[in-house]
Amino acid sequence: MAASYACAPMCKPILFGYAHLYVLRVTFSVVTSNVEAFLSEVARGLKPRADQLTAGVVDLVRSELPELWKYEDLATAVPVAVSGHVIAVLDLNEHSLDVTKVEALPAAIDVARRFARHGVPINKLLRSYRIGHAGLLQLICDEAAHLTSDTELVSATVITLGAQSFEYIDRTSEQAVMAYQEERDRWLQRRLILINEAGARIGTTLDITETAQELANVSTDRFADLAIVDLLDSAFQEAGVEPAPVSPVLRRVAQHSVWDGFPESEGGTGQKHTYPEESDPARALATGQPQRLRTTTSDIPGWVDVSPDYGRTLRTFGVHSILLVPLQARGNTLGLAQFLRHRTTDPFDDDDLLLANEIASRAAVSIDNARRYTHERFTALTLQRSLLQQQSPEQPAVETACRYLPCGSRAGVGGDWYDVIPLSGARVALVVGDVVGHGLHASVTMGRLRTAVRAFADIDLIPDELLTHLDDVVIRLEREEAQGTHEISATCLYAVYDPVSRLCSLASAGHVLPAVVTPSTSSGDAPTSCDVDFPQLPIGPPLGLGGLPFETAQFEVPEGSLLVLYTDGLIEDRARGVDTGLGLLREVLARAPTSLEDTCDRVLSSLLPSRPSDDVALLIARTRTLDSGQVATWDLVPDPAIVSETRRHASEQLSAWGLEDLAFTTELMVSELVTNAIRYGKPPIRLRMIRHTTLTCEVSDNSSTAPHLRRARSFDENGRGLLLVAQLAGNWGTRHTREGKVIWAEQQLPAIGIPLPHL
Known part of the structure; x- marks a missing residue:
């Protein structure tokens, strides 16, 4: 620092402070009137060489603070600001202006804001001011020494310039610091807003691809020009992710650009690729450490060529700054997020890297949650589908068609089921049930109850006795649960149809009753509509309460009628009540009869145009009669x-x-x-x-x-x-x-x- 201020031996009194300056100013008071005129002459003489002065000061600042020149915009803006300072100081002395009224130049304010945007510490900004003014003072003193041999005049000139410099630096640096702090606060506020937006917009669903796309969308709002998300292929296949191998297979799941149409993203999503072993992405995945890269149009890394069009397009748009951030959650590396800039002139800095890492960490947790949910849902759905009847057994009593739709909400797969069980005497049992709850526990409980129903049906229990035994099973299962961690509740409808007598006997344990569709009076050879009835029969309590009786009801079913059994998810929804759902179901079933498969599809598309909020089981049986x-x-x-x-x-x-x-x-x-x-x-x-x-x-x-x-x-x-x-x-x-x-x-x-x- 001392070396920066050593203008000449005559400049040393500047360092003694204002008290010494005051004494010296009194000593040289006799020449004070001549100093202003002399400084005006010096300033006029230096003005034609202002560019040389600027270059000298810039070289001095660059030699003392070379780290500033790694930022291209600062390397361009600092000389402009120095030039403005040189002209301002020369004008100040040429016209003997009041230094207390000096205002910081716009170019200097711009440089201060750029310092803040790049995260350059404020002490670097103040040091650049001191170095720059010390260098300019040195040049003016040298010029003054060349213009006169009057040592007293030169000494007084140096003292005047020193006092002027203190005041000038104080006023202009104060304004620059204020601009720096405002920009830094604004940048921190933008960072906080971006982090808050990431927390609000990432993880709104439990879908892996949508969550990754949300990360890409948020990242291109005032941060990156292009965001790309690659996930390890193993993240889609396993419950736990193994450590990334040397050359892991990744799947591009999301990307987003600041430009519509993603012209720089022609690689497309859904493609699988690998990165070379020694490439930057491979190292980031292996070490788990984020990386910040600078590049040029002619020096874009070869690993960007996941496809010929993609690499060629990135070179065309001139990507100059890249962040590689591994997506890590719960000790596992799930993939890699890439953030690129080409339209934004500022390259990524260390603060940007920290911000990207924070956003990616939050997104990784959401992606891992979605991955775990997807795996559990897939497991539960696979278990449930394996337990459900895939093909109805051949039997003479009924022709059947069935559907199962898992819910589309976060709750997971539920415990809805259906079954068709041949019985003795050409009869058939039609079963539909619903275990309260969702997830693996509900699916496993459903499997237990379905097995119990089949066992009780095998000994040909009548419907109310079967439900009584099934109620005991539910109570016993609940008691066997570890300290009641899961409360088991379920509903079930058990119906037996006899094709000889055409009688349907059924009992309900808290379950919705079936619809009975009979062909109405027909015009010509085929019926034009059907009569739909919802029999008013007794409904017993749900399974698991115990001590309450069930009742079997019987009614005759005409040949060719439809027995429509379903769970409550078909007719009940948050947006509509049960009565509205039953009305819609009546309208659909009343239409001219078609094949059972078409009828199932028509029912589901009419009552559930979007993904259901609850699981739905649907079983439709057309009755036959033995003559x-x-x-x-x-x-x-x-x-x-x-x-x-x-x-x-x-x-x-x-x-x-x-x-x-x-x-x-x-x-x-x-x-x-x-x-x-x-x-x-x-x-x-x-x-x-x-x-x-x-x-x-x-x-x-x-x-x-x-x-x-x-x-x-x-x-x-x-x-x-x-x-x-x-x-x-x-x-x-x-x-x-x-x-x-x-x-x-x-x-x-x-x-x-x-x-x-x-x-």
Whole structure:
């Protein structure tokens, strides 16, 4: 610092302060009047050489503060400001102006603002002022020494210039500092606004691609001219991201430009690429450290050439500054964000790098949240779809079509399900249910309840008894949860349709009732509309409450009717009530009937034009009827003598159906089942044979005692009949009714098969 102010031996009194200056000024008071005239003469003489003075001062500042010249705009603006200072000082002395009224020049204010924008410390700004004025003072003193040999006049001139310089520097630097602070505050405010905007605009969804695009959009608002987001390909495939390999595969997921049409972004999104091992992006990914790069049009790194058009376009637009910021969250590197400038003349500085790193860190957490949510949602959805019935089993009672739509909200996949379960006697069970809640827990609970329903259906429980047992299952599952961390609640509708009697028996555990669609009066060959009814039947409590009864209701269903089962997400929404949803559903179902698949699509598109806010399960079944030619029934007296006659009836019926090959096994099974009913059951006793996809023999009586298999000993005279039936039948079982029980046995039809009835 002392060297900067050493103008000449005669300049040293300047350093003694104002007190010394005052004494010296008194000492040289005799020549004071001559000093102003002399300084005016010196200033007039120097004015034609103002450019030389400016160059000398600029060289001095550059040698003392070379770091300023790395900023291109400062390298251009500083000489302009110095030139203005030189002219101002010369004018001040030439015209003997009042230095206390000096104002900082616009060029100097501009330089101060540029210092602030680049984050150059304020002490550098003040030092540049001191160095510049000391250099100018040195040049003026040298000129004064050349113009006169009067040492007293020269000394007085130096003293006057020193006092003038102190006042000039104080006033102009004070104004420059104020401009610097204003610009710095404005820059910090812009930075705070940008950070706040990033917090508000990034992470509004739980979609990985949309979150990355939000980062790119925010970054091009008053920060970068082009923003690019690449994510590791593994981030889309795994629950946890492994450390980035040497040459990781990245996927370009987002980019945004300050110019419409993204002319400098012709690389496009969705493409996969890798960066060379020794490239700057590869190092940033490997080390996790952000990087700031300067480049020129002719020296753009080769790694930008992810595609020929992309690299060529960046060179055309003249990218000059690049930030590479790894996206890191929870200890994992997810990808890389690139920020580029080409239209903005200022290059990125260290403060910009810190700002970009902060924005990218926030975005990385949101991307990781979206990635984790997407993975969990995919897992839950995969689990749920694996548990749901993919293809309805072949059975004669109904034709079905079904749909499952996961919700489109952040809540995740829910616990909605449907099922079609073939039952004995050509009947079918139609099930639809909803587990309260979302996510993996809801999907797993749904799988448990669906399995339980199938197990209870396999033993042919009537609907209200099945729901009672299912209610116990829910209560038991809730008790088994670790300290009640999850409260389990669910609804279920269980319906059984019998194609022989055309009766539908159902019970509801807190679930919405189905719609019944029957063809109305038709004009010509096809019906033009349908009647839609929502049966007013009892609805029991939701599953999991316990202690409350369920009730089975029955109603007759005409042949060719539709049974429409669904979860509440189909008709209920935040924007509409249940009554409105039911009205829309009635309108859709009342239209002329089409295929079941088309009907499902029409229902969903009409009631759910956008992604649903809750999961939706939809099951539509068109009823079939077995005609009298496919069913044979005999009422039997409880007399063992009737067994031989029953065998004969069965044999004759098989002949009528063309199933003589099954006569032997059928007669044997009928004989054993009827004998057991006469011996252990209660009248009335009835035999029914049903021909559909299989041949079913049923014997019913009014006893609730169920038979069971047992192993007969060598000398036992009975106990082998039911075991024999089990060996001969493909399937057999017992179902209980309100009055008693039915024992049934099924056999597969011969290979030629029997076609299903057509409506």
